[in-house]
Amino acid sequence: MKKKLHMQNSKLLEIAKDFGSPIYVYDAEKISFQYTRLTSAFKKVKQVKLNYAVKALSNISILKLMKSLGAGLDTVSIQEVKLGLTAGFTPDQIIFTPNGVSLEEIETAAKLGVQINIDNLSILEQFGTKHPKTPVCIRINPHVMAGGNTNISVGHIDSKFGISIHQIPHILRIVENTKMHINGIHMHTGSDILDIDVFLYASEILFETAKNFKELEFIDFGSGFKVPYKEGDIETNIEEFGDKLSKRFNEFCAAYGKELTLGFEPGKFLVSEAGQFLVKVNVVKQTTSTVFAQVDSGFNHLIRPMLYGSQHEIENISNPKGRERFYSVVGYICETDTFANNRRIAEINEGDILSFKNAGAYCYSMSSNYNSRYRPAEVLWLNNKAHLIRKRETFDDILNNQIEIEISDKKKSK
């Protein structure tokens, strides 16, 4: 049930012309569609809460859009918590799920009133001892191998995330000794998980774990839904998953004797397909083996192909009906910087605008100033209008926070 991006190429070209390239463009309608699709899949559960994973795309206007849809936030740093509060979320709408951060950072978040989620025994014991009255959620590692890539498979036995299910007795001892209040139980097994049986299997482990805690208010099943990256691509069957998990969740609540909230924290599912990244072709370079389309961007703006080997569909929106040829689309960074290899794309000329699809999640938010390049601008397409939601950086941004010290010229001082 995929809804095609409805943004027309003419609009995208206009945006590139008006605001320049490279530029990220997000379609609010697609985000809203995905939000409704996920909540509808769980309509048989009384209390469902979607906490949008801020790390996927953290622009404050996107957060406000999420708020308008009814989402809460899943945050992983105190800065994300503050962004959420700045966007107008109340602390009770935010869950803080960090990994490997200091006790101080967790205490700061707790002071702000957000839901704390702890994923290691050491901090659990320290936090519980100092703040037994603050409700805490526990992130469990269910030891399930899932995820589209080893870097994003986080629920397996060798992963640094969560507290092992085999350590439940130790968790219970800490809870009993500190008299802390555990109000939630959580897992996140990885991103890009296609097989819903993996989710369901891990969910059973979470249900089993949840039985040990008598004061739960919610169970958070994390995220990791796979979205399609190209026409005909397979994706997580959300509707079937919703049906099956809702049934099991309702059964669990009946046995537990309390209506709990079912939580998810989707990032990719909500924003990946809503985003497009527009770049301009600087040079078309023929070599003995290939034709390179060299664009005005690089892995400093979109690192996913180089980091995860992800395949973003690329369309030449300046010449969509042109004869298809094979290109390697590369960036301007001073090392191998490949967006796509040997890809069939409508004929590319210098000056053409290319659109990278699925550029909503983990794209802008993972960008950097490598090679002292400016980070791109961002536009939100909302109510049939392009809203600039982040300006392109300038040279001042590159210098910002740098401290120039006096260094005498060695040659002169001789």
Ligand SMILES: Cc1ncc(COP(=O)(O)O)c(C=O)c1O
């Ligand atoms: C704890 C946690 N929750 C949610 C997410 C969002 O996952 P996705 O973007 O696959 O929906 C992540 C992603 O890394 C995560 O680490």
